[in-house]
């Protein structure tokens with residue numbers, strides 16, 4: 050598989066923070082636009098269409114939901130809309146670039162991509178596994194559940210997004226940068242046989258070697274590759290504006306190298322950058338880093 054680089058990019062903002070149950074990531078899409086995403090991509094020769102934001106309805110100001118699937122209704126609604134827009138942009142032959150928002154939006158993004166590419170490879174950059182279900186989640190926050198949903202595990206409403214039960218192939222799903230897993234997540238990752246490159250493997254073998262293996266795994270025998278990048282995959286030193294920071298993450302250069310190698314491999318057909326929490330950020334640093342990573346992913350080189 051080697052689709053020629055798609056020069057038509059559609060930006061889709063999803064200012065959803067209900068999945069994190071934490072204010073601040075709802076400003077993520079604005080922060081990334083403010084960091085001049087569009088201008089930078091235009092300079093790289095891309096033709097950009099900004100589709101605007103999918104606006105969630107905020108619950109009453111108390112923002113209190115004590116269930117083990119917090120804000121299920123609204124998260125389902127936003128993801129259903131996101132799924133349709135992503136599918137529509139792909140049918141228009143455009144590359145969907147989704148800006149979060151919390152990571153629950155991966156449910157909608159990936160189900161939209163799956164409408165067109167049934168044999169999809171996914172690279173999931175994250176400090177976390179995001180493979181909880183309501184039964185295993187310590188928080189009830191749906192941003193910790195999208196991976197489980199995409200493997201067909203979770204609440205009926207979430208599984209129904211996209212109209213049909215399309216699920217991912219665990220053999221074509223790779224996690225990178227993981228360093229914080231809940232007990233139920235560890236069990237499920239092992240049961241499904243998912244390839245997880247934790248920080249331990251990245252320290253041991255280096256990002257270049259890990260990416261070489263990861264790229265081969267997700268691109269062989271697939272008809273597209275989706276990149277889901279949670280900014281907390283990076284070390285909080287480089288990306289401080291995230292709601293669930295974990296020490297010991299990817300350095301600035303490791304993250305860039307991963308994006309550069311993906312650009313060189315020319316395999317990525319859609320992407321999302323999520324969990325940018327502007328309230329917790331310093332001078333928009335994390336949004337700027339996200340823009341820098343997107344530029345590398347889309348082929349910018351130093352020389």
Ligand SMILES: NC(=[NH2+])NCCC[C@H](N)C(=O)O
Nearest residue numbers: 152177181188190192193293
């Ligand atoms: N997308 C994220 N930042 N997820 C963090 C999840 C944290 C924890 N594992 C939970 O389920 O609540």
Ligand SMILES: [Mn+2]
Nearest residue numbers: 176177279281
């Ligand atoms: Mn995370």
Ligand SMILES: [Mn+2]
Nearest residue numbers: 152175179279
């Ligand atoms: Mn995540």
